[in-house]
Amino acid sequence: MLFLGIDTSAYTSSVALVDDENNLIWEARRILEVPEGEKGLAQSEALFHHVRILPELIATLPTNLWQNVGGIGVSAAPRPVENSYMPVFLSGMGIASTLASALQVPLIKTTHQEGHLAAGIASAENFNAAEFLAVHLSGGTTEVLRVQKRERGKIDPVILGATTDLHAGQFIDRVGVRLGLTFPAGKELEKLALRAAPGSASLLPSSVKGYEMSFSGVESAAQRMISDQKRPADIAQAVLGCLVRTLDKVLKTAVRDTGLTNILIVGGVASNKYIRTELTKKLQAQAKLYWAKPEWSSDNAIGVAMLTRETILK
Numbered sequence: 001m002l003f004l005g006i007d008t009s010a011y012t013s014s015v016a017l018v019d020d021e022n023n024l025i026w027e028a029r030r031i032l033e034v035p036e037g038e039k040g041l042a043q044s045e046a047l048f049h050h051v052r053i054l055p056e057l058i059a060t061l062p063t064n065l066w067q068n069v070g071g072i073g074v075s076a077a078p079r080p081v082e083n084s085y086m087p088v089f090l091s092g093m094g095i096a097s098t099l100a101s102a103l104q105v106p107l108i109k110t111t112h113q114e115g116h117l118a119a120g121i122a123s124a125e126n127f128n129a130a131e132f133l134a135v136h137l138s139g140g141t142t143e144v145l146r147v148q149k150r151e152r153g154k155i156d157p158v159i160l161g162a163t164t165d166l167h168a169g170q171f172i173d174r175v176g177v178r179l180g181l182t183f184p185a186g187k188e189l190e191k192l193a194l195r196a197a198p199g200s201a202s203l204l205p206s207s208v209k210g211y212e213m214s215f216s217g218v219e220s221a222a223q224r225m226i227s228d229q230k231r232p233a234d235i236a237q238a239v240l241g242c243l244v245r246t247l248d249k250v251l252k253t254a255v256r257d258t259g260l261t262n263i264l265i266v267g268g269v270a271s272n273k274y275i276r277t278e279l280t281k282k283l284q285a286q287a288k289l290y291w292a293k294p295e296w297s298s299d300n301a302i303g304v305a306m307l308t309r310e311t312i313l314k
Helices: 043-059 063-068 088-103 112-123 168-178 186-193 216-227 232-258 273-283 302-313
Strands: 002-008 012-019 024-031 069-077 107-111 131-137 142-151 154-163 207-209 212-214 262-266 288-291
Touching: 002 043, 002 088, 002 112, 002 302, 012 043, 012 302, 024 043, 024 302, 043 088, 063 069, 069 088, 069 112, 069 302, 088 107, 107 112, 107 302, 112 131, 112 154, 112 262, 112 302, 131 154, 131 232, 142 232, 154 232, 154 302, 168 186, 168 216, 168 232, 186 232, 186 273, 207 232, 212 216, 216 232, 232 273, 262 273, 273 288
Parallel strands: 002 069, 069 107, 131 262, 154 212, 262 288
Antiparallel strands: 002 012, 012 024, 131 142, 142 154, 207 212
């Protein structure tokens, strides 16, 4: 039996298929097109792109596999909390419900955040904790979570801390686009940072109050550095260094308060090698960090498909 997952975030359309042993059989995804120089899409624009792209992605699924599909899963909301809503998820819901009805198979509704966490649990090397800390680090979310996995097909995250303004990915993209990089700017910014002068990682401050993180002030500081014609590579590494120090402070507080020392990190920004290396160094005495596979960190439907499988087979 095969299980199809669909995810439609603010940045990516994604479809994935797993089998009854949780093996990834097939996937397709496409980043939504953003006009040059822009820093993202309005929800209405992103919804339009999903409506156009999703049928094209699904059409690439090998036709011989449809007869074995035993369930359809979809991200119906951003998070598994009451009143969590974003218009972009309506596009996935519409197609998923239509497919489930046509194939006469169960429709499983989950959330974008649970999909990220499921992909991380499945792909992080040697990870098997039932209760743990997690970081969801992306363009639309920057949260530190306390997570429990009480039952198959369901993940229960509780927010301990979050940004009060910009998300980590927005911080990267706004500075990156101003530096002339393509949106989304994460990969290009990471390459640029490799050419930074020693000490550049500490050029920007970090703003943390307990569990609250803020990036709007440091983003403004980075923009001033650009206006002052500081070296782009130094600015790029300063942004990443700020993110590392911010997360380090909040996670040390979370470890101290909860006693949990296993930390799973997911989301598109979590694929950044600099952040992975430097944050692991800073926390190695307090906690064990686990990272989703880089290719599974960014928005995808793999975790949604896996949760669908768990729900149907439990």
